[in-house]
Amino acid sequence: TTKLSKEKVEITKEQQALVKSIVDAYNRHQIPQDVTKKLLQEQYSAEENFLLLTEMATNQVQVLVEFTKNIPGFLSLDREDQIALLKGSAVEAMFLRSAQVLSKRMPNGYKEVLKERVRNSGMSEEFMTPMFNFYKSIDELQMVQEEQALLTAVTILTPDRPYVKDYQAVERLQETMLVVLRKLCVLQHPQDPQYFARLLGRLTELRTLNHYHAEMLTSWRMNDQKFTPLLCEIWDVQ
Numbered sequence: 724t725t726k727l728s729k730e731k732v733e734i735t736k737e738q739q740a741l742v743k744s745i746v747d748a749y750n751r752h753q754i755p756q757d758v759t760k761k762l763l764q765e766q767y768s769a770e771e772n773f774l775l776l777t778e779m780a781t782n783q784v785q786v787l788v789e790f791t792k793n794i795p796g797f798l799s800l801d802r803e804d805q806i807a808l809l810k811g812s813a814v815e816a817m818f819l820r821s822a823q824v825l826s827k828r829m830p831n832g833y834k835e836v837l838k839e840r841v842r843n844s845g846m847s848e849e850f851m852t853p854m855f856n857f858y859k860s861i862d863e864l865q866m867v868q869e870e871q872a873l874l875t876a877v878t879i880l881t882p883d884r885p886y887v888k889d890y891q892a893v894e895r896l897q898e899t900m901l902v903v904l905r906k907l908c909v910l911q912h913p914q915d916p917q918y919f920a921r922l923l924g925r926l927t928e929l930r931t932l933n934h935y936h937a938e939m940l941t942s943w944r945m946n947d948q949k950f951t952p953l954l955c956e957i958w959d960v961q
């Protein structure tokens with residue numbers, strides 16, 4: 724076990740600026756009011772729930788692109804690598820987002836309604852379980868918003884995505900985020916020296932959801948559910 728070293732950890736000025744720009748970008752992008760209103764008002768049916776979630780997923784992809792453009796250094800990457808990173812991380816970023824949203828303490832029952840619609844959206848049971856297990860494991864971490872925003876950036880900047888050409892450039896950017904995230908975890912959870920490691924462990928769990936997601940799309944398509952052009956584009960659905 725690691726001794727509880729009271730290592731002197733401080734965040735540098737430029738690291739503070741980095742965190743601020745990423746958190747601002749993370750908070751700036753929310754689901755539009757009209758969509759969340761529909762979520763609370765529309766009647767419940769598997770079709771209606773699927774349509775609502777599809778609309779939310781489509782909006783989420785747009786939000787993801789905007790957030791990614793605000794990650795310092797991302798726009799200086801090779802353009803094709805930028806696309807490869809977005810496509811390669813879209814599913815993980817979406818499930819991470821849903822876990823972060825569904826684990827937040829929210830007032831107006833939005834969370835319960837959203838969970839109910841997810842549970843009754845024609846999604847196969849064998850996918851529901853791992854997804855809700857993931858929500859639970861994220862919930863246990865009770866991440867602060869800096870950690871949520873940085874973890875999303877770390878997920879997007881994963882260098883070993885298909886078709887990434889300049890692996891080192893992406894790895895350097897991700898490393899910058901990981902260094903800051905680790906410091907934040909030490910400062911935020913001094914009583915839990917394993918917190919940062921547990922946080923990264925969630926990224927491994929997130930990758931397994933990628934696999935389930937492909938199957939889930941297929942099962943939805945069997946019941947000829949329609950996706951939007953943007954979702955088909957980002958998830959390589961014909």
Ligand SMILES: C[C@]12CC[C@H]3[C@@H](CC=C4C=C(C(=O)O)CC[C@@]43C)[C@@H]1CC[C@@H]2C(=O)c1ccc(O)cc1
Pocket residue numbers: 753754773776777779780783817818820821824837841949950954
């Ligand atoms: C991922 C998901 C679609 C997007 C939803 C997520 C639940 C919570 C969310 C919260 C959001 C916010 O508050 O910012 C943005 C949308 C998301 C991220 C759904 C759980 C299952 C569903 C799904 O896989 C799905 C995939 C394709 C579809 O066509 C419909 C649903």
